[in-house]
Structure formats: C-alpha cells, structure tokens
Amino acid sequence: MGRASPFLLVLVTLGFFFATYNLITVVIHHKTGVSVGLELVDPVTGLTREEMATSANPSARYHVALTATDAAYSQWQCRIMYYWYKKYKDMPGSGMGGFTRVLHSGKPDKLMEEIPTFVVDPLPPGIDRGYIVLNRPWAFVQWLEKGIIEEDYVLMAEPDHVFVNPLPNLAYGGNPAAFPFFYIKPTENEKIMRKYYPAEKGPVSNIDPIGNSPVIIKKSMLEEIAPTWMNVSLRMKDDPEADKSFGWVLEMYAYAVASALHGVKHTLRADFMIQPPWDREIKNSFIIHYTYGCDYNMKGELTYGKIGEWRFDKRSHLLGPPPKNLPLPPKGVPESVVRLVKCVNEASANIPGWD
Known part of the structure; x- marks a missing residue:
C-alpha cells in the first residue's frame, strides 16, 4: 500500500491523543460530580441539572x-x-x-x-x-x-x-x-x-x-x-x-x-x-425577607421587643431611605443580619441619586 508519510503519522497520532483526552475528561467529570438528593451537580459550574x-x-x-x-x-x-x-x-x-x-x-x-x-x-x-x-x-x-x-x-x-x-x-x-x-x-x-x-x-x-x-x-x-x-x-x-x-x-x-x-x-x-433575625444562616437560600426588626445589644445578643443599642428595622425609614454606609452589627450577630446590612449598604452606595 505504500509507506505513510511522517506528516500523516503525526496527524493520526494527534487525533488519537485528543480523542482519548476528551473521553477521559468526560469520565472524570462524571465520576467527580457531587450527588445532591437525586440530582447531579456539575463539577465545573456547581449547578444541579435543574x-x-x-x-x-x-x-x-x-x-x-x-x-x-x-x-x-x-x-x-x-x-x-x-x-x-x-x-x-x-x-x-x-x-x-x-x-x-x-x-x-x-x-x-x-x-x-x-x-x-x-x-x-x-x-x-x-x-x-x-x-x-x-x-x-x-x-x-x-x-x-x-x-x-x-x-x-x-x-x-x-x-x-x-x-x-x-x-x-x-x-x-x-x-x-x-x-x-x-x-x-x-x-x-x-x-x-x-x-x-x-x-x-x-x-x-x-x-x-x-x-x-x-x-x-x-x-x-x-x-x-x-x-x-x-x-x-x-x-x-x-x-x-x-x-x-x-x-x-x-x-x-x-x-x-x-x-x-x-x-x-x-x-x-x-x-x-430566610427572615432575620429568626433565621440565622443563609446557606443555600435565595432571598432575605427583612420584614422583622433586628435589635441587638453591643454584645451581639438579640433584644427583640426592645429597641437595641444596634438595630436595623425598615420601619425606622418610613419617610425616606436609610442613610448610606449603615454601621455593621456588633460581633456575634447572625450571618443573615450582617449580610442584610451589607446588601443595603452596597445598593445605596451604587444607586444614583440615593439621597
């Protein structure tokens, strides 16, 4: 049939290499997927199939x-x-x-x-x-x-x-x-x-x-x-x-x-x-609903029903928006409350004409 040229041999070798690499990659990705209930999490994006x-x-x-x-x-x-x-x-x-x-x-x-x-x-x-x-x-x-x-x-x-x-x-x-x-x-x-x-x-x-x-x-x-x-x-x-x-x-x-x-x-x-202050962690939740007031003393202890030394309550701002750069809660306050205040601060800092 004749002798194959060196150039053709190189092309064939590279083709086999990439095909084998892609196959191995697919297998590894499938095996390293993390099971969440009955769903498989994509190892690259971290998202479920849904x-x-x-x-x-x-x-x-x-x-x-x-x-x-x-x-x-x-x-x-x-x-x-x-x-x-x-x-x-x-x-x-x-x-x-x-x-x-x-x-x-x-x-x-x-x-x-x-x-x-x-x-x-x-x-x-x-x-x-x-x-x-x-x-x-x-x-x-x-x-x-x-x-x-x-x-x-x-x-x-x-x-x-x-x-x-x-x-x-x-x-x-x-x-x-x-x-x-x-x-x-x-x-x-x-x-x-x-x-x-x-x-x-x-x-x-x-x-x-x-x-x-x-x-x-x-x-x-x-x-x-x-x-x-x-x-x-x-x-x-x-x-x-x-x-x-x-x-x-x-x-x-x-x-x-x-x-x-x-x-x-x-x-x-x-x-x-989640609804702070009762829900303390965010975990995999999607929305914070800030319907309740968050009142704490400076030790980070909840004082619900009593106005705290530190507080965030939407009802404190009935006539206008809260000021920019609200003070963060004291140490020990739940993650959900801290994240809420950070969200408000980031939005107010970046929305034109906030004041």
Whole structure:
C-alpha cells in the first residue's frame, strides 16, 4: 500500500491523543460530580441539572413581579430589590427573565425611568379600609390582563426582598414553588376556612400553608387564580371573624384558599427565603425577607421587643431611605443580619441619586 508519510503519522497520532483526552475528561467529570438528593451537580459550574436547564432554556425563565405603592417607604425598598435582581439576573443558575414593579397607586411616580413599571388602578376609595395589601391581588389581575409578559412563569415578590443567590426556576416542569409560612395555619382555622373552602372540595388540609409571595408559578395558572384570590380577599375583609383572626396576613390566607379552590398544590421550599433575625444562616437560600426588626445589644445578643443599642428595622425609614454606609452589627450577630446590612449598604452606595 505504500509507506505513510511522517506528516500523516503525526496527524493520526494527534487525533488519537485528543480523542482519548476528551473521553477521559468526560469520565472524570462524571465520576467527580457531587450527588445532591437525586440530582447531579456539575463539577465545573456547581449547578444541579435543574439549575443548568432553567438558566439555559429561555422558555423556563420567570418574570419577577412585585406590587408597590408610590410612598417613599416602598420606593427605597424597590430600588434595593431591583439592584440585586440586576446583579443576579445573568449569573449561572439564575432563571430570572424580565422585571416589573406593578405600581397600584394609579399614577406614575419618579421611579418610572429607573425601574420597569406597570401602573394599575388601586381599589376604589374605602374598599381596603386601611389594609393597603388588599390592593395586591387586584393589581395582579390588572397586570396579567393588560401587561406584556414574555415569560411562561411569574415570581411574585415583594419590595422588602433581597436576592442573595441566583434563583433558578424552582417551579419548572412541576407544581408552583412556594415558601411555607409558619403563621398560615389553615387546619387550625377550619371553622373560618369552611366559609371559603366548602366540604365538597375536600379536607382543609388541601390548603397549603403559604402566602402569595414568594411563589414561582406558571403564568397561565396565575391568570386563573388571581380573580378568585381578589374576590376571596374582599370577602374575608368583610368578614369580621376572618378579619380579626387573620389580621395582616389576610390576603395570604386568601391566596392559599384561592389556589386550593383551583386544585393547585405547591411544592413547599423552606430554602426559598430566610427572615432575620429568626433565621440565622443563609446557606443555600435565595432571598432575605427583612420584614422583622433586628435589635441587638453591643454584645451581639438579640433584644427583640426592645429597641437595641444596634438595630436595623425598615420601619425606622418610613419617610425616606436609610442613610448610606449603615454601621455593621456588633460581633456575634447572625450571618443573615450582617449580610442584610451589607446588601443595603452596597445598593445605596451604587444607586444614583440615593439621597
């Protein structure tokens, strides 16, 4: 057949070398993958298959939506929330798509050019009876009907949420994902629940112990639930027994009931969110919810119920944003509180016109 040239032999040798190298690399990567439950973590990115799939698949992304007012108290929280959304949106593992602040004040405000915003009407005067959160389900009804939402999923969030890790689409290909709230207890309020969830629908235990936020849910599913959520909220507010029992979480109960009426079950994710000061560590959680005040003495001891020598409480800033460069907590304060203050400081230092 003739003698092969030295040049051809070199090419063949290099080809075998690269083929063998690639095969060995694939085998090593597969064997060094770390098992997390039934999922395999990619050794290069550290992401699970779920996270890799949702971050790479445009149809698996979710739209971040939070309802808000034009009050200064709401505005500075929205600015911080939007800052951290932008920071994590395109990181590996993130399933974030677009972002909308659903403004239910009925008119534009000064953040329209800074944050993507959709203006909706508030409830007619007097309907909310001072319970401003009652506007949330009505705001979602209007936004879902008239807004432009390219993604198939929606994350219902709130202004006092801060992203602390890239958040994948936890609901992709399955049930809606929701954070379980310990103060939503349908089975302990069965008498009231039966007014809104009839016996023919099944046991009250069918109602998930959740609020509406944070929840990642298919847009088509939310479009069905939202009008019922609005109507149940209004009925509960008109019910003295429900109003007294549920108080500030009334519309959360209404969402739980509305979703159960539509036969929707949620996957409960305790890692979805932490709430300082009670949750001390961040670990693999995705959101910090700073609804509670954080009060400590200078020894780093919690003084909840008593104003501490060091404190961070969003309610201390009702009329305007917190100042830049807030002092960090004393030594011994939990990681979650320290991270929260650092997040606020970084956002306020980098958002133009913060003051």
